[in-house]
Amino acid sequence: MEEPKIWNERERGDDGFEEDEDHGGVGGSETEACLVNDDAVEEGKDLLPVYVSMHRVRRLIIASIDDPYTAEQLNDRHLYARIVRPLVDRLYNPKEITIVYCLLANRLYFLRQQSSTVHQPLNLARAALCELVATRVLRRFHEDHPGPQAVSFEGRRQWAVQERGGLERKLTALELAILSESKRFISSAGCQRVVNAVYSGRVVYTPLSFVDILPDHYKYRPISLYDPRRAPILNHHRLIVPRARHLIEFAQFLVLVLLYFLAMAHRRSADEAWEFLFCIYAAGWVLDELAAVAEHGWEVHAQNLWSWLDVTFSAMYGVYVLARIYDVAMGNFPDGHGLHVLPLAAPILLTRVAFNMAPDNIVLISLHAMMKDFMLLSLLACWCFMGFLLALQWLIDSNDNFNETPSWFTICKWMLWIWFGLDGTGIEESVQFHVVLGPALMVGFAFLGNTLFLTILVAMLTNTFSKIIADEAAEVQFRRAVLTFEGVKSDAIFAYPPPFNIFALVTLLPLRFLVSPKTFHAVNVALIKALNLPTLLLISLYERRQFSNKARSRLRNGLLGWRHFSGFSPHGDIQAVFDTAPPPDVCDVIEALDKLDEGMQVGERTSVELGRGRWRSRVRTGVLEHDD
Numbered sequence: 001m002e003e004p005k006i007w008n009e010r011e012r013g014d015d016g017f018e019e020d021e022d023h024g025g026v027g028g029s030e031t032e033a034c035l036v037n038d039d040a041v042e043e044g045k046d047l048l049p050v051y052v053s054m055h056r057v058r059r060l061i062i063a064s065i066d067d068p069y070t071a072e073q074l075n076d077r078h079l080y081a082r083i084v085r086p087l088v089d090r091l092y093n094p095k096e097i098t099i100v101y102c103l104l105a106n107r108l109y110f111l112r113q114q115s116s117t118v119h120q121p122l123n124l125a126r127a128a129l130c131e132l133v134a135t136r137v138l139r140r141f142h143e144d145h146p147g148p149q150a151v152s153f154e155g156r157r158q159w160a161v162q163e164r165g166g167l168e169r170k171l172t173a174l175e176l177a178i179l180s181e182s183k184r185f186i187s188s189a190g191c192q193r194v195v196n197a198v199y200s201g202r203v204v205y206t207p208l209s210f211v212d213i214l215p216d217h218y219k220y221r222p223i224s225l226y227d228p229r230r231a232p233i234l235n236h237h238r239l240i241v242p243r244a245r246h247l248i249e250f251a252q253f254l255v256l257v258l259l260y261f262l263a264m265a266h267r268r269s270a271d272e273a274w275e276f277l278f279c280i281y282a283a284g285w286v287l288d289e290l291a292a293v294a295e296h297g298w299e300v301h302a303q304n305l306w307s308w309l310d311v312t313f314s315a316m317y318g319v320y321v322l323a324r325i326y327d328v329a330m331g332n333f334p335d336g337h338g339l340h341v342l343p344l345a346a347p348i349l350l351t352r353v354a355f356n357m358a359p360d361n362i363v364l365i366s367l368h369a370m371m372k373d374f375m376l377l378s379l380l381a382c383w384c385f386m387g388f389l390l391a392l393q394w395l396i397d398s399n400d401n402f403n404e405t406p407s408w409f410t411i412c413k414w415m416l417w418i419w420f421g422l423d424g425t426g427i428e429e430s431v432q433f434h435v436v437l438g439p440a441l442m443v444g445f446a447f448l449g450n451t452l453f454l455t456i457l458v459a460m461l462t463n464t465f466s467k468i469i470a471d472e473a474a475e476v477q478f479r480r481a482v483l484t485f486e487g488v489k490s491d492a493i494f495a496y497p498p499p500f501n502i503f504a505l506v507t508l509l510p511l512r513f514l515v516s517p518k519t520f521h522a523v524n525v526a527l528i529k530a531l532n533l534p535t536l537l538l539i540s541l542y543e544r545r546q547f548s549n550k551a552r553s554r555l556r557n558g559l560l561g562w563r564h565f566s567g568f569s570p571h572g573d574i575q576a577v578f579d580t581a582p583p584p585d586v587c588d589v590i591e592a593l594d595k596l597d598e599g600m601q602v603g604e605r606t607s608v609e610l611g612r613g614r615w616r617s618r619v620r621t622g623v624l625e626h627d628d
Helices: 029-035 050-064 077-091 099-113 120-144 173-179 189-200 236-240 242-265 273-296 307-330 338-357 362-397 408-419 425-432 437-470 472-487 500-512 517-531 533-560 572-579 584-593 607-621
Strands: none
Touching: 050 077, 050 099, 050 120, 077 120, 099 120, 099 173, 120 189, 173 189, 173 472, 189 242, 189 472, 236 242, 236 517, 236 533, 242 273, 242 338, 242 472, 273 307, 273 472, 273 500, 307 338, 362 408, 362 437, 362 472, 408 425, 408 437, 425 437, 437 472, 500 517, 517 533
16 A cells, blocks of 8 residues: 655645635644545554544444343443444544544444444444544534644644545545435534634635646645735635635525526527526536545435526436427527426526525425425326336226227326316226226226325325434535535636636636646636636635624623623623633642542543543633533
């Protein structure tokens, strides 16, 4: 196995990392635990490679559990003390941050194993144990690094890049959590801290996509903190910040909807300019959608609420383009088949707008989950429907008593009316197939297709909806994590708004093979800044204003804040006592009065020792905050 090359902060500039003001201190604590993907932090001693740690975790998980426990049972006090806490104590190491990644990788392994082996309940229990241990390990990172000091990791190793041209695919722990649907892990306080920091752009990193349509990997940036005071005014990296990216994508989609309505409003007129503009812009938008699927793969993209709507519109647009090409070839362009296909996109586009405006709505989240069950059951029902259709058609072909036999279309229509409970003509006409077997088939289809199918469908959708409602907060936070992870892009094609991304693909992709990587990067960045000049100015102005407002707010709260200034409140002194860490001599007196050395032994460490160590750590750092 090829030894990976480790990039550190001293190798910046032309050797790898970009020399710009966007790079700050390298991330740390639970931020690193969720985002770092290959090598662990090393301070004073060698740590295990990720490959070894993954198999170590797998061995410990298999040895720790032999019974099919549920996630709720593992959270029980007795099982937690016997199984979970000893694993957390054994695996937790504040210097080895990759253990969270290894736990989530093992969870994904056990989830995939349960579908192909007879030990399905046991593998599900092991997957649940991996998620629970990962959550507790990340929580300890969060508790041991509560303040801003947690994100100061100057000079520590970050990205592990093998010598294969810099185009290697690297997974993150957050991506594994999304793939394995670790909703409890994502909803934990430590992971939400990471998600919120990445979403708002306070923590930035450069991902590597699965497939790049327009790759530009000349420079890499490690996980770092963003300081708008040090960043340039036209910082093109801010276009991949999830919060800004979602607003940009929503604005681009609104332009698509506007052009669609204008094209439909003028579809009968002689002026075909609006349809031409819609066709060109929609082609750029579909290219952006294809790049989004290739960026992180379909498994991650499918977790997006409106992914199925985007794919449906893209397929519909492809049919529309083929129909318009056929209209041009047949000389029937003004009123061709393409204009008959295009109106079908209206319900897709308007539904997509609703999903964008309320991405955290639990009803829309439930609808996304129920659509999977509905499509699966509907496909199964259609397959059974084809069996009844063939039986009736072959039965009538063997019957010579009737001169006029119904066609395939007529039989399908009768069966659809029975399926939806609209009409019983098919049962009345079933004697045309056979005096006995015809009515028997139609009545059997009515029982199976209408009564039984609808009963099963309602039961499945109700069960899915009840599961989502039971853990509403975790579902909302999981979808937010999906939006955050998908919002961080690495492909340069996303920096070009439609339809300029088509122009960039046609011109820059051949140019990439003709010039050096440095020249290609310079041309690419110059074009991105020129095309996104108003957007970059607005982002820079907003972030600088937000930073200055926060600074003034902290200063104002420190001087005249009603919550923190005890002079204006008779009870303000109570809060002031806990806002400042006690002096060291006071801490010594407290420990002398109440020694926390005795406690119930659980696993290899005691809970009181853990609490005492974390309390001392917070006293040393001067940060006092409540446990989660």
